[in-house]
Amino acid sequence: MRPAQAVLAGERLALARLLTQVENDTPEGRAALDELFPHTGRAHLVGITGSPGTGKSSLVNQLALLFRRTAGETPALKVAIVAIDPSSPFSGGALLGDRVRMRDLSGDPGVFIRSMASRGALGGLARSTAAVVQVLDAAGFNIILIETVGAGQSEVDIARLAHTTIVVEAPGLGDDIQAIKAGILEIADILVVNKADRPGVENTERALRSMLELANPGRASTGEGPAEGWTPPLLRTIASAGEGIEAVAAAVQAHEQHLKAAGRWRERDIARLQNELEVLVRETLFARWKNTLSEEHYASLLANLHERKLSPYQVLEEVTKSIGNKSMSEE
Amino acid sequence: MRPAQAVLAGERLALARLLTQVENDTPEGRAALDELFPHTGRAHLVGITGSPGTGKSSLVNQLALLFRRTAGETPALKVAIVAIDPSSPFSGGALLGDRVRMRDLSGDPGVFIRSMASRGALGGLARSTAAVVQVLDAAGFNIILIETVGAGQSEVDIARLAHTTIVVEAPGLGDDIQAIKAGILEIADILVVNKADRPGVENTERALRSMLELANPGRASTGEGPAEGWTPPLLRTIASAGEGIEAVAAAVQAHEQHLKAAGRWRERDIARLQNELEVLVRETLFARWKNTLSEEHYASLLANLHERKLSPYQVLEEVTKSIGNKSMSEE
Numbered sequence: 064m065r066p067a068q069a070v071l072a073g074e075r076l077a078l079a080r081l082l083t084q085v086e087n088d089t090p091e092g093r094a095a096l097d098e099l100f101p102h103t104g105r106a107h108l109v110g111i112t113g114s115p116g117t118g119k120s121s122l123v124n125q126l127a128l129l130f131r132r133t134a135g136e137t138p139a140l141k142v143a144i145v146a147i148d149p150s151s152p153f154s155g156g157a158l159l160g161d162r163v164r165m166r167d168l169s170g171d172p173g174v175f176i177r178s179m180a181s182r183g184a185l186g187g188l189a190r191s192t193a194a195v196v197q198v199l200d201a202a203g204f205n206i207i208l209i210e211t212v213g214a215g216q217s218e219v220d221i222a223r224l225a226h227t228t229i230v231v232e233a234p235g236l237g238d239d240i241q242a243i244k245a246g247i248l249e250i251a252d253i254l255v256v257n258k259a260d261r262p263g264v265e266n267t268e269r270a271l272r273s274m275l276e277l278a279n280p281g282r283a284s285t286g287e288g289p290a291e292g293w294t295p296p297l298l299r300t301i302a303s304a305g306e307g308i309e310a311v312a313a314a315v316q317a318h319e320q321h322l323k324a325a326g327r328w329r330e331r332d333i334a335r336l337q338n339e340l341e342v343l344v345r346e347t348l349f350a351r352w353k354n355t356l357s358e359e360h361y362a363s364l365l366a367n368l369h370e371r372k373l374s375p376y377q378v379l380e381e382v383t384k385s386i387g388n389k390s391m392s393e394e
Numbered sequence: 395m396r397p398a399q400a401v402l403a404g405e406r407l408a409l410a411r412l413l414t415q416v417e418n419d420t421p422e423g424r425a426a427l428d429e430l431f432p433h434t435g436r437a438h439l440v441g442i443t444g445s446p447g448t449g450k451s452s453l454v455n456q457l458a459l460l461f462r463r464t465a466g467e468t469p470a471l472k473v474a475i476v477a478i479d480p481s482s483p484f485s486g487g488a489l490l491g492d493r494v495r496m497r498d499l500s501g502d503p504g505v506f507i508r509s510m511a512s513r514g515a516l517g518g519l520a521r522s523t524a525a526v527v528q529v530l531d532a533a534g535f536n537i538i539l540i541e542t543v544g545a546g547q548s549e550v551d552i553a554r555l556a557h558t559t560i561v562v563e564a565p566g567l568g569d570d571i572q573a574i575k576a577g578i579l580e581i582a583d584i585l586v587v588n589k590a591d592r593p594g595v596e597n598t599e600r601a602l603r604s605m606l607e608l609a610n611p612g613r614a615s616t617g618e619g620p621a622e623g624w625t626p627p628l629l630r631t632i633a634s635a636g637e638g639i640e641a642v643a644a645a646v647q648a649h650e651q652h653l654k655a656a657g658r659w660r661e662r663d664i665a666r667l668q669n670e671l672e673v674l675v676r677e678t679l680f681a682r683w684k685n686t687l688s689e690e691h692y693a694s695l696l697a698n699l700h701e702r703k704l705s706p707y708q709v710l711e712e713v714t715k716s717i718g719n720k721s722m723s724e725e
Contacts, residue, residue, distance in 0.1 A: 093707050100705035114445065329700065336699040336706065341680070343710045348679040349672070351714075368667040369660065374431035375667065376424050379674045383682075 066091065067098035070202050075175070078202055082177055085194040096194055099201035104332060106143075106200040107319050108224060111210045112250075113231030118257040120146070121302035122231060122311070123210050124168065129308050130206055131173055139173055143204035145195055146178045147188065147211040175204060190346065193224060193339040206315075223338045226331050227318045229253045229311070232271065234263035251295050253314045259299035259307065271297055293321050356382065397422065398429035401533050406506070409533055413508055416525040427525055430532035435663060437474075437531040438650050441556030442541045443581075448564040449588040451477070452633035453642070454541050455499065460643050461537055462504055470504055474535035476526055477509045478519065478542040506535065521677065524555060524670040537646075554669045557662050558649045560584045560642070563602065565594035582626050584645045590630035590638065602628055624652050687713065 066084070069077030084092035111126075113119050127142045168174045177195060179188070192209070199207050209225060230251035254275070256267050275295065296314050300307035322328040364382070367373040373381075397415070400408030415423030442457075444450050458473045499505045508526060510519070523540070530538050540556060561582035585606070587598050606626065627645050631638035653659040695713070698704040704712075 097705045097707055101702045104700075104702060114447070116445070116447070333696050333700045337696055340696075340699065340706050340709055343706055344683060344714060345676055345680045347710060347714050348683060349676045352675060352679060365664050365668055365671075368671065369435075369664045371432045371435060374428045375671050375674055376428050378671055379678060383675065383678050 065095070065098070067095040067201075070095070070099065070198065071102065073203065075172070078175065078198070079177075081198055082195055085198055086179065086191045088191070088194075092194070096197060099198060102201035103197050104200065106196075106204055106207045107315070108196060108200075108207050108209060108226050108335075109315055110225030110228040111208060111231060112228065113233075113257075117231045117233040118302050119210055119231045122229075122255065122257055122300060122308075123208050125300075125302050125305055125308045126208060126312060126315075127168060127174055129312050131171060140205040141173045141175075141203055143175045143199040143202075143207045144168075144177070145192065145199070145207060145209045146176070147192060147209065175199065175202075189224075190339070190342045193335070193342070196224065224335055226322060226328065227252045227315055229255055229315070231255045231257050232267055233258040234261040234267045252293065252318050253311065254295050254297045255300055255307075255311060256297070257300045257302050260301050260304075264299065268297060268299075292325060293318065352382070396426070396429070398426040398532075401426070401430065401529065402433065404534065406503070409506065409529070410508075412529055413526055416529055417510065417522045419522070419525075423525070427528060430529060433532035434528050435531065437527075437535055437538050438558070438646070439527060439531075439538050439540060439556045439666075440646055441559040442539060442562060443559065444562030444564075444588075448562045449633050450541055450562045453560075453562055453586065453588055453631060453639075454539050456631075456633050456636055456639045457539060457643060457646075458499060458505055460639050462502060471536040472504045472506075472534055474506045474530040474533075474538045475499075475508070476523065476530070476538060476540045477507070478523060478540065506530065506533075520555075521670070521673045524666075524673070527555065555666055557653055557659065558583045558646055560586055560646070562586045562588050563598055564589040565592040565598045583624065583649050584642065585626050585628045586631055586638075586642055587628070588631045588633050591632050591635075595630065599628060599630075623656060624649065683713070 066077055066081045070081055081095055085096055111119055111123050123144060127144055130140045130142045168176065179192060179195065196207055228250050254271055256264060298307060298310050298314065300311060364378050368378060397408055397412045401412055412426055416427055442450055442454050454475060458475055461471045461473045499507065510523060510526065527538055559581050585602055587595060629638060629641050629645065631642060695709050699706065699709060
């Protein structure tokens with residue numbers, strides 16, 4: 064059986080193996096992605112982001128447990144967790160979180176956990192995350208929780224990938240955290256103040272509320288912020304004690320309903336696919352360009368740069384001068 | 395006077411204006427960068443990174459003050475601070491930090507502070523940071539302190555840009571911070587435990603030391619980690635009280651001596667320029683490609699993606715099929 068077929072048939076080992084193939088961008092992985100692609104587009108992609116120390120991982124675990132438990136009369140939702148761990152760009156990492164998770168979630172066939180470490184390659188993580196999420200979507204997981212640590216570009220990338228973005232904060236994380244929040248708020252569909260039993264929770268909430276109000280006018284016009292007509296709820300949790308998780312899960316499902324009713328589900332799907340395509344195009348064009356340069360020629364150009372004989376723009380001009388607009392496409 | 399000449403002549407207003415030009419990647423900015431490029435390569439580029447709440451900004455301010463004060467008999471070192479603030483990818487930000495800084499450093503003509511907000515564009519921040527640093531280098535700043543918040547890709551980018559990378563930690567920032575450290579350590583030339591008057595400082599130091607030992611074997615072979623023969627010192631500071639700053643400044647200067655003695659200064663310069671060139675090439679190739687597509691055609695491709703009629707790889711194949719290796723360059 065081909066890998067894609069085995070994944071569609073629900074084989075976990077085949078799924079794990081295929082995820083490694085697509086992470087490594089092998090020809091087999093690409094072929095399987097093509098085969099699986101018609102089966103994608105059904106999962107609810109939920110991004111969870113926030114600074115280190117906010118307890119994101121605990122919250123993600125609790126959400127996964129809750130989505131499994133609250134199945135009611137319908138078949139239980141299948142939940143996948145993609146933990147994007149930028150901790151070790153050079154050697155790979157993402158092991159600690161897994162071990163903690165395994166205690167609670169292991170053995171449940173309706174849960175699949177995948178950790179990914181940033182490879183340090185520009186565009187690499189964005190490409191491989193999109194691919195991993197597609198495989199899990201095709202494999203029938205209904206909710207895919209995508210967790211990242213960090214501030215900045217990674218949050219923006221999550222907002223582009225996910226239908227719903229949860230931003231997690233915690234009281235008392237330090238003095239420069241205020242500045243961070245202002246930007247993160249712009250991508251938040253749901254705000255969670257975790258560790259709400261800590262001192263300072265009222266201050267954190269107050270700061271978030273006033274920033275939410277500030278952020279509101281600018282958001283609607285960017286098209287990338289939260290959907291119009293949706294006011295991001297601000298929720299308290301104590302994930303380590305399992306408190307407040309129901310309200311977060313309910314907000315996730317309310318946001319899905321909102322997006323679908325407002326026609327934004329389709330918009331976010333298209334925006335995500337466009338972003339994925341453009342990452343692929345960038346990488347492909349660059350790889351082909353690099354193939355055209357001999358190592359000796361490239362080394363001599365770099366030596367000229369180092370000696371300040373040629374500027375980066377002058378080298379750029381030289382190495383791309385034959386690439387006119389007409390030769391770039393048949394259009 | 396052309397902008398580049400005014401900058402070389404030390405005019406601060408011209409410098410501020412040119413930085414805006416190069417951040418916005420205008421033709422004037424590119425022309426000035428070409429003109430200034432022969433004057434670059436002299437500054438010591440020092441990256442400072444760490445999670446929110448570690449007090450990086452205070453440390454950077456204190457280092458700048460110290461470098462200004464410890465001039466001794468020689469002319470004082472000119473210091474520039476580039477604060478890369480990913481806080482607001484959509485609307486721009488980076489104002490709070492500035493205001494705090496101005497109290498201590500404003501009015502000193504030997505200090506120049508520039509805040510940059512991530513634009514949310516892939517490769518955009520890397521390109522504009524490299525350009526801003528080049529202008530400041532040409533303008534005669536001896537030490538350029540480049541500060542980023544966050545974990546992950548931004549640290550890797552700093553390590554590629556800087557000669558010396560300082561990683562700042564602080565006690566008690568939370569439970570998932572351990573996982574972060576493991577990766578950040580691999581890019582650290584100097585480790586600082588700031589807020590060393592807080593409880594838990596011994597635990598933080600112990601964890602860092604054991605991770606340093608673990609990280610050592612892998613580092614030498616990657617070529618991107620700290621230079622061989624250099625053991626990253628682990629230093630305590632209380633930046634808010636100005637304590638421990640001298641030792642950090644001394645380590646920065648010792649690392650510069652080490653790099654120059656070991657021939658790694660040149661290597662890092664070439665690696666930085668190569669990275670900068672490749673960012674430019676990626677952006678240029680992508681922009682030219684996008685120009686070749688009509689809006690209607692692109693919209694129809696995206697609709698096919700959304701309807702799962704074509705996979706991203708199939709669209710990629712179609713939109714890049716005419717770009718053969720031969721047409722990409724005259725090589």
